[in-house]
Amino acid sequence: MNAVKPSGAADRAYRLTKELVLTGELPGGHLFSEGEIAERLGVSRTPVREAFLRLQVEGLLNLIPKRGAIVVPVSPGEAEDLLEAREAVESAAVQRLARRPEMIPDALERLRAVLRNQRQHAEAGDVPAFAEADALFHRTIVAAGGNALLLGFYTTLADRQRRMNVHALAPIPAQLPGVVGEHEDLLDIIAEAETKADTFAPALRAHLDRVHRR
DSSP states (O other), X not given: OOOOOOOHHHHHHHHHHHHHHHTTSSOTTOEEOHHHHHHHHTOOHHHHHHHHHHHHHTTSEEEETTTEEEEOOOOHHHXXXXXXXXXXXXXXXXXXXXXOGGGHHHHHHHHHHHHHHHHHHHHHTOXXXXXXXXXXXXXXXXXXXXXXXHHHHHHTTHHHHHHHHHHHHTTOGGGHHHHHHHHHHHHXXXXXXXXXGGGHHHHHHHHHHHHHOO
């Protein structure tokens, strides 16, 4: 039996609500109603309810009967699990680049392009856009390693990573240029991965410590 596909209105409600959660406009612990989203989109509550159910399955919302939904906060345990997974996967990608140095120039070109974009967001003080670019920078490191399995796994972390980035960076907008500087340091290590790959993991951990484990 074929599953019923969500309606166009339900998809719109799903995308909007998820974006509000991931960007922190709807923060962890916030209670809001189906009516708020329905009014914003100009749709009935039925597709919004469908969207809320999808987001509950994804672990972003808890539904409260007759009241609405509460945004599920990121727990300390989940945050640490995510950071440890990122450290392992990104470090493995750089180790692979060290074994395949012919891949390094292309990796550097892609990473520099992301950094240029991230620097512009830092100068504009646009935290949500900066957080998205931050996630892309780290994902580009993994993609550069050329391991499709690791990239597939890492991509499943994208929503959690983006949400954590906004949560960590929003209180410290003045430090966004410093984060870009640390990314430049990581890029310098990648440029010399043949001889410096072993220094990437501790540098990455120190970077994540300063951003997320303060």
